Amino acid sequence: RNLLFQMAFSLHVASDRFGLKHYDVKLLNFFLQSALDPSIAVDSHPNVVLRYGVGSHVFRLRMDPKNAHIAKLADYGTSVLRSNADGQPVSLGQFTTLENTPPDYLILGNASEQGIGHDCFGL
Secondary structure, rough: HHHHHHHHHHHHHHHHOOEEOOOOOOOHEEEEEEEOOOOOOHOOOOOOEEEEEEEEEEEEEEHHHHHHHEEEEEOOOOEEEEEHHOEEEOEEEEEEEEHHHHHHHHHHHOOOOOOOOHHHHHH
């Protein structure tokens, strides 16, 4: 549950703050990093808490130290970094791994439109 939250949050922030649409969301494009501080012994960590904020809302993810990881979004090869691209036709550059391609790309082809919803399909 914590990893899924981090994955969804990274897509939200990328879109909201930078207008980024990834277009190739899949497990292989998320890297995991330990959330533990290496200078503190593992036995000294009762819990690991990561805080994420959106506006006035703060989300706290409490994790067992043995499973405390940070999910990082990677592989921006097919991404678009323009907020004005919403509603524009999808181009060949946004077609990715076939099994991760949203159904509307396959059904509508280049009549489908760019938008953040395509990244949500990958989750």
